[in-house]
Amino acid sequence: MKTIYRAPDSIDAINQDILSVFLAGSIEMDKAVDWQKECEEVLSAKYVIFNPRRNEWNSDWEQSIDNVKFKEQVDWELNALEKADIIIMFFANNTKSPISLLEFGLYAQSNKMKVVVEENFWRKGNIDVVCEKYNIQQYKSLEELLQNLIKYKL
Structure with a gap:
């Protein structure tokens, strides 16, 4: 059974009996490490993974609703966010x-x-306040978050 889905893989017929995780967060090429790969390795035995990091992404694509590839990417992310049971947000x-x-x-x-x-993310204070206000679980590291999800009882 397939457990890792990357944009633009179809996610329409996903087994809803298994919890799913969307990997949201920093992707900026040459700045952000490929933290999604670590998540896939640790979580894919227990969860369905939605990874927006597209293998054939082209940063020259015009970011326009009229650009078919760009719109496909954004639609895929929005649909996967809605479908996911858990959203990991890594800044x-x-x-x-x-x-x-x-x-x-x-x-x-x-x-x-x-x-x-992470401590030096440019808007950490804003995120901390929103997490406190809406009771969003925060973790000190990606490793801590992943260990929490591995221990999580289905």
């Missing part, structure tokens, strides 16, 4: 992550979020 140092901040705001009240914000 890496030395990134801006504007789309991740948008997704964070969209899902802050969803009760799906588990957040890691």
Whole structure:
């Protein structure tokens, strides 16, 4: 059974008996480490994984609703965020992550979020306040969050 889905893989017929995790957060090429790969390795035996890090991404694509590939990516992410049972939100140092901040705001009240914000992320204070206000679980590191999900009883 397939457990890792990357944009633009179809997620329409996912087995809903297994919890799913969306890997939201910093992707900025050459700035953010590929933290999603670690999540896939640790979690894919227990969860269905939705990873928006597209293998054939082209940063030259025009970010326009009229660009078929770009719109496909954004639609896939929005659909996977809705479908996911858990959203890991990872904000890496030395990134801006504007789309991740948008997704964070969209899902802050969803009760799906588990957040890691590294100490030097440029908007850490804002994220901390939102997490406190909406009782969003925060972790000191990605490793701590992953260990929590491995121990989580289904």
